[in-house]
Amino acid sequence: MKQDKLDEHLTSVKEYLTNELVKIRTGRATATIVEDILVDAYEGSDPLPIKELGTISTPDAQTILISPWDKSVLKKIEEAILKEDNGLNPVNDGEFIRVPIPPLTEERRTEIAKEVSKYVENAKIRVRTIRQDAMKSIEEMQDSGVISEEDMYREKKAIEEKISSVNKELEEMGKKKKEEIMQI
Numbered sequence: 001m002k003q004d005k006l007d008e009h010l011t012s013v014k015e016y017l018t019n020e021l022v023k024i025r026t027g028r029a030t031a032t033i034v035e036d037i038l039v040d041a042y043e044g045s046d047p048l049p050i051k052e053l054g055t056i057s058t059p060d061a062q063t064i065l066i067s068p069w070d071k072s073v074l075k076k077i078e079e080a081i082l083k084e085d086n087g088l089n090p091v092n093d094g095e096f097i098r099v100p101i102p103p104l105t106e107e108r109r110t111e112i113a114k115e116v117s118k119y120v121e122n123a124k125i126r127v128r129t130i131r132q133d134a135m136k137s138i139e140e141m142q143d144s145g146v147i148s149e150e151d152m153y154r155e156k157k158a159i160e161e162k163i164s165s166v167n168k169e170l171e172e173m174g175k176k177k178k179e180e181i182m183q184i
Contacts, residue, residue, distance in 0.1 A: 006159065009130045010166045017123040017170055021177045024112060024119075025086070027104040029064045031056040033088070034099060039080040041073045050077060064099040071095070104181070113178045120174035124167055131163045 022032045035056055038047035050056065054068035054077075068074055074092050081090045081099065091098045104112070135156060142152035 003158075006130065006134050006162065010127065010162065013123050013126045013130070014166065014169060014173075016126070017119060017173055020119045021116065021173060024116060024177065024181070025101070025104070026112075026177075026180050026183075027101065027109075028061050029058040029099075029101045031058060031064065033086075033101070034064055034066065034081060037080050037084050039073065039076050041070075041076050050080070053077065062101050062103075064101065066090075066097040066099065067095075068097075109181050112181050116174050116177045116181065120170055123170050127163060127166055127170070131159065134159050 022030075023036070025033055031051070035051035036049045038049055039053060040047050041053055042048075050066060053070070053073055054066055057065045057067070059065050066077060068077060071094075074094070074097060077097055078090045078092045081088055081097070087102065088099050091100070138147070138152050138155045138159070141147045142149055147155070
C-alpha cells in the first residue's frame with residue numbers, strides 16, 4: 001500500500017468518526033441533530049433529508065428552528081422527527097418547527113459517553129484493518145524483490161508510527177466529545 005493511499009484511508013477513518021460524533025446530542029442545540037433525518041416529503045419521490053427541505057437554525061442553545069421552504073411539508077417533517085425516536089418532541093406552529101432540546105440526565109449522559117466509546121472503538125478497528133493491509137503489502141513488495149529487507153523494516157516502522165499517531169487522535173476526539181457530553 002502506497003503512503004498516499006495509507007494517508008487517504010486513515011483520513012477517511014478520522015472523517016467517519018468526526019461525522020458520527022457531530023451527530024451525538026450533547027444537550028445543546030445543533031443543526032446536525034436533525035439535518036440528516038429523512039422525510040417522505042413528496043409522493044413518488046425519494047425521502048429527502050431535512051437540510052434539503054428548508055433552513056435549520058439554532059436561535060438559542062436549547063432550540064432548533066426548522067423553516068421549510070414549502071410549508072406543505074411541515075407536518076411530514078414533524079412526523080419524521082418523531083419517528084426517529086431520539087427523544088425529541090417537535091412543535092409545529094404552522095410556520096416553523098421548533099425542536100426544544102431537553103437537558104440530558106446524568107444517566108443519559110453516561111449512556112451517550114458509552115456510545116462515543118463504541119464509535120471510537122469502531123474507528124480503531126478500521127485503523128487496525130488498514131494497518132494489516134499496509135503491512136501485508138510491504139511484506140509482499142519485499143518478497144517479490146521490489147524493496148529490500150531494510151526498506152521493508154523502515155516502511156513498517158513508519159506505518160506503525162503513523163497508526164499510533166492516528167489512534168491517539170481518535171482517542172483525543174472521543175475524550176473531547178465525552179467531556180462535552182458530561183458538562184452540565
